[in-house]
Amino acid sequence: MQQAGTRGRSGRAAWLALGMGLAGAARIGAAPEDYVVRTTPAARLHRLEVLRFARDWQRELCGVIGLPVPQTHAPVEIELGSAAAEPAAIDHAVLRGSQGYFGLVRIPAPEQIDAEALQFALTAVIVRTGIYNQATNPATVTEPPVWFVRGLARYGDRSRRGADFESAYALWSCARLPGAGELWRAGAGSPAAHHPGVAAQLAAFCGSREPRRERWQAWCRHLGLGGAWAPADLARLWTDEADLAVLDAAWDDWLVARTRRIFDPGRTPPGVVRRFRSLLLLYPWECDNHCSVVTRAGLPLAWCIENPDADGLRRAAAAKARQLALQGAGRDAAFQAMTAAYAEVMRRMAEGAPAGELARMWRQAEARRRTVEAGGQATPDRGR
Incomplete structure (x- = not known):
């Protein structure tokens, strides 16, 4: 994921500096505290659809799962369309404005939308904006592992939840998942990085720990102030005890209890x-x-x-x-x-x-x- 950057927020030149080559940029359909969409003429037809998708996605992650809303200092901005002959992939950034950090999502080709890529970009903006707005020095911010952000994005998609749980539970019940010290490890070597369903369940576990909003805020503050992504620190944040055995027990109990959850009514996995x-x-x-x-x-x-x-x-x-x-x-x-x-x-x-x-x-x-x-x-x- 990209590091947070800085740019001014006025004038067409600032948008050109992002390398997007947008023409005819205009604000549409968003309240000042919500989203700002800037679109090329060719992409204008898709603006309301994208805006609706972004709002629904934020409602799921922030309203249901409990993550902090990303508009505490400024609206989330969406760039829709591209003047390039071959538009790039969906991308995101967290930028510093005059009042704080805000998120930017670039959707170069809305007519060929990649829903999974858009879900990840919106999730990353929500997560990283929450972290950077807790930072006193952006250079020392600890970025969460990409696998965890992808797990949050998968969990936000309700259509995946049942299959992801069954996949993770099958591994756990066959003793194919390690303990917390290994399971929560950052980096590409983590088991969760290789099993997206497991990453989604770890994100769901975090979202289930009450009081969830306060815990997510504490998590953002910990990473924003440069705290390590370390299993013992995560145990303290999510169970109130820096004890991996307690984290393991809470995770095990949560998985067992979740077997009684009905993810898809009328269907039997x-x-x-x-x-x-x-x-x-x-x-x-x-x-x-x-x-x-x-x-x-x-x-x-x-x-x-x-x-x-x-x-x-x-x-x-x-x-x-x-x-x-x-x-x-x-x-x-x-x-x-x-x-x-x-x-x-x-x-x-x-x-x-x-x-x-x-x-x-x-x-x-x-x-x-x-x-x-x-x-x-x-x-x-x-x-x-």
């Missing part, structure tokens, strides 16, 4: 289907009464329905039925039917149904699960 199997066990902490046959390793529900009158199992089945029924909330119809089938088995077990009836219902639920795992629509088993 493969990871959710895989994780459902782990619920087909009964654990001691799920029982509201002591069951001597239930161990910490988990007792298969298949064994439970074959031995429903074993010590305390029928009473424990009621709570398990409620847990299984909840798993289908927000998922597709086939997955909901499958979870409801398993829940009904446990409900009938709690009501005292005989083992034969439970076995028939269990086979039907298992048939639904196999169909769901195969990617098809679940249908009940008409067998024995």
